[in-house]
Amino acid sequence: MSKPVILTVDDDPEVLQAIARDLRQQYGDRYRIMRANSGQAALEVVQQLTLRNDTVALFLVDQRMPQMTGVEFLEQAVPIFPEAKRVLLTAYADTEAAIRSINAAHLDYYLLKPWDPPEEKLYPILDDLLNDWLAHFHPEFQGIRVIGDRWSADSHRVKDFLARNQIPYRWLDIERDANAQKLMDYAKADGPCLPLVLFADGSHQRRPDNRQIAEKIGLQTQATNPFYDLIIIGGGPAGLAAAVYGASEGLRTVMIEREAPGGQAGTSSRIENYLGFPVGLSGSDLARRAVTQAKRFGVEILTPQEATSIHLKDDYRVVTLSDGSELIGHAVILAMGVAWRRLKVPGVDRLAGAGVYYGAAQTEALACAGEDVFVVGGANSAGQAAMYFARFARKVTMLVRGESLTKSMSQYLIDQIDATDNIEVWPHSSVIEAKGNDHLEALVIENSQTGETQTLPAKSLFIFIGAVPSTEWLGELVKRDERGFIVTGGDMNGAGNGSQQAPILPWGLERDPFLLETNVPGIFAVGDVRHGSIKRVASGVGEGSICVQFVHRYLSNL
The missing domain is CATH 3.50.50.60 (FAD/NAD(P)-binding domain)
Structure with missing residues (x-):
């Protein structure tokens, strides 16, 4: 994890240099000291820190700055890092304004200029604030973040690629996560840009292919020898x-x-x-x-x-x-x-990656929490997937063309499935159509013995129907x-x-x-x-x- 940030802001270059020097001397081994010469520049720094998933521990801001006062800056910066401590630097003439701003900007403290000697007038106050911040600090996930739409085939592809290559990442659903849109705004991402992949260094990629991601995160794509x-x-x-x-x-x-x-x-x-x-x-x-x-x-x-x-x-x-x-x-x-062999029925190819998945697709398991999941297939891979999804889904329905699982599945898996209350096995059953506009909404299922068909609501279908070589x-x-x-x-x-x-x-x-x-x-x-x-x-x-x-x-x- 990178060091938490102490950000100091002042439009006076000499004051800014002096405060940064004193902060670095006392806290440089535990915190990263950053500085900005205006409120607007500081806001840009804050947004970049958010994109890098860094954390601000303390804002130390001058009040009297042109274009944007210290209090005005804090009012915009605090919603981005609400847990950060806030300290205002003021001249003696500004103390009344600082006191009035304690409630408005939720200030933790204000300091008078000059703060010499810092051992008496600066460090004891900041020590107390930083210790309080550390006591309540919960580190954010440090790594790649993926902003996307659950029903996007490209979003699924990116998640699956990262997960299968053992690359930790955090998924942010654009429709469910309040921070997703803010991060897109900070990244100045507009137009068709999802999935948006944010990296730890603050950079981002819009709708990247797997090769672009691999090269960015350091996977080897080129041989070193001929x-x-x-x-x-x-x-x-x-x-x-x-x-x-x-x-x-x-x-x-x-x-x-x-x-x-x-x-x-x-x-x-x-x-x-x-x-x-x-x-x-x-x-x-x-x-x-x-x-x-x-x-x-x-x-x-x-x-x-x-x-x-x-x-x-x-x-x-x-x-x-x-x-x-x-x-x-x-x-x-x-x-x-x-x-995996493709299921050749209407709607399946069109909805692949948007509710229809080949293989276990463990990246989608959490999204299936509380929902009904359908699994097509009767061999070991299908059985393992059914057991896994049963931990998250309300119910897992296995659709098996044969009369039972015994011809194609190991007995230990059959026993586990029989003992799992929220797994049902439907023999002689096949999907004959997948319905939905931009994502899977329903399945049409046929019983080969009775000829009966039924249409059931569905959001997730996982297919395991044999394999073909890519030769x-x-x-x-x-x-x-x-x-x-x-x-x-x-x-x-x-x-x-x-x-x-x-x-x-x-x-x-x-x-x-x-x-x-x-x-x-x-x-x-x-x-x-x-x-x-x-x-x-x-x-x-x-x-x-x-x-x-x-x-x-x-x-x-x-």
């Missing part, structure tokens, strides 16, 4: 495990993640069947621990950054990024994971099955019936492909993006770990 032993594409559990093992065994390793480390698993509210954590852990905790571990071994993590193509050049693999830059390496591990950018270089999952090892002889069945390049080596190697030597695939993989966090971590051994064997033959 060449690496190992390039990992995807930062989920499989990619993070590969990064940790690769770097710990001496490989120069870079990992590319287009959203946030942790991948889909990083959005999970609670993983309870992961070995070694008997009370479970959240996906964000797992991601945070893994990122710390990877960085300790020297892994470069580029986020948000995205691979857009890959090609071969001699014995090297070249990955092109979304900004046009290229990374060259000996070996590549594809660990992109999967994305189109690989082109025809890497063999995939008919659904787009990457084929590896012995599966290459029989997987897939589509255009990707036959590899474009001949294998060209005497050895068989390694277990996790694609049809291109030196390019491997692990985790959920791989054909035939077990869609579990532990299996992804296992594949990422053992894949490094195949990378070493491949490199040893170069």
Whole structure:
């Protein structure tokens, strides 16, 4: 936390310098001493301090200033920092005015000029006021603030990006928070500017994209080297495990993640069947621990950054990024994971991010307090989300296409859901339409057995209906099955019936492909993006770990 501010204001340069000197001598180790030469300049300082989320402990202001008197300044500044102590500096002739202003400006004290010696006439008074201020001071949140609209898809995107990258922030709803509009005024933000992101240094960004935020807060988006032993594409559990093992065994390793480390698993509210954590852990905790571990071994993590193509050049693999830059390496591990399958019913795409969300969207949980929440899906991810939202929502309704949860969900989750009073499971139920103008207002739900439909009011819908790989950018270089999952090892002889069945390049080596190697030597695939993989966090971590051994064997033959 930054030091609280003591702000002194005087239009006389010599007096201003003298008072600032005396304040700095006595309080400079605990407070930041700032000064202004007019009331208007001081108001601008106060507004900038608000944008930086700093705190004013004490105003020490001269009364007789042109354009704006000390009392007039305090009347405008005090509503911004109502807890700050207020002291007026006056000449003897102004004492009557100062006394009259004690009630009008809620002065705590007034001091006569000159205040020499300060040890007798200044410090004892300010010590008493500052001690009283400290006794009642409650530090404000120090960090990024996001001003936006709950029903804005861009606002949701910014919140989700910060949360998934473990960046603390404070959310200010423009319609609910009284300070939101004031902060916008101080930032001189007008026109279409939401979401407005305020940073600790007082700067702000209007409607920023994720890359702009990342560069501002210091996330690494550019590689520091042109060449690496190992390039990992995807930062989920499989990619993070590969990064940790690769770097710990001496490989120069870079990992590319287009959203946030942790991948889909990083959005999970609670993983309870992961070995070694008997009370479970959240996906964000797992991601945070893994990122710390990877960085300790020297892994470069580029986020948000995205691979857009890959090609071969001699014995090297070249990955092109979304900004046009290229990374060259000996070996590549594809660990992109999967994305949630889109729900193709009327209204859903239009309301995405404005009441309709894919994945757990934990950033929206507090906004759902006291409301009814709908969850579509019957696998573990849906069950974990339902348990999480049940802590905030009045009721959580799970819409399941099948007859029960038993075919797709772990028994421990089924038992927890059965024991939670405010979760209801509706079998044979599907959303067939989402209604609303600028945000979700109602859902049309159909029962597949009876054919009955009903329209229910709804503000939040969370969708978990399976996953699809994002592998189109690989082109025809890497063999995939008919659904787009990457084929590896012995599966290459029989997987897939589509255009990707036959590899474009001949294998060209005497050895068989390694277990996790694609049809291109030196390019491997692990985790959920791989054909035939077990869609579990532990299996992804296992594949990422053992894949490094195949990378070493491949490199040893170069």
